[in-house]
Amino acid sequence: MPALTALPDAARARFRARVSGDPTGAPGWVRDIARVGEGPGWFEPDGVVWRVHGDLSTLIGGVAALLGQAAHPLALAGVQRHSAYLEDPWQRLAGTARWLVVTTFGSAELAEREAARVRRMHAVVRGTDEAGRAYSASDPDLLRWVHVAFTDAFLAAHRAVGPDLTARFGRRWPDAYVARWACAARALGAADLPTTAAELAEVLGSYRPVLEPVPEEVRAFLAAPPGLGAAERLVYRGLADAAGLLLSPTLAPLAGVPGRGRGAPVRLPVTGLQLRALRAVLGPHSPSEEAARWRLGLGPAPAWAGRDAPA
8 A cells, every 4th residue: 555655643643542542652551561670571582472463464363353252252241341342442452452562572570460450350350141141251261262263363364464484483483373372371361272273273163162143233343443534444444354354264154254264364465565565654663562672672762762771
């Protein structure tokens, strides 16, 4: 999308506000990545989790993850009854982004603090759905579901539109990503997690008996969330369409999208071009990764940091 390369600073700030809640892309929890703790965190710098989560393919993976997770009626009930995602979807997005980037790029101290924060939030998300079925966000099996749907979506998105990681990490890099990222879900209380891409597909398929069609209003919301400007709607539509092509074959029929078939996702060249244009606008590293690289002495101070040194 050539128009993306001409984005003014105001539009760039608007994009960063969408995904982080702050126009600089560095709300307080991003700045904590630079200032709290020392040394590497749960994931090695420039390792496979950094490379997957630091790429803009996560924009597509995020949409696919939300669509897929909504096929589990109890996961959906928890979101619908304990968040204001319909009224303020971007706050919800920023909250999800916080967990992802803090645990990916933060120090071990900060990641553990973030996990404790999310566990406290989960402790009050409990009740019964309209069919009288009990749900709890702290239920290990429900946590496992959310994790495998998330991991499958982010892995599929990177394989389809992200930079190829084979030269750097070998042909089995997807297995390495699945195995390494599982530690974040364990910190929340999930158990019996897959550690290879094949196991991931198997576990995801095992949930099929309890899954239900994604409600039409949820599908419509994820296809066109409110509050977007005309240019943003155009970009988002491309991301949402790509997400529908990457969803697991277990979930795609329930979400009313084509999905990726039975094999690995194919490359999506047009979407890849769109993301490359966006990368050119936003720079090689996200504000979160910039903060982590500064903390570790691997990069310069972020623009927001001034002359301060990490604490």
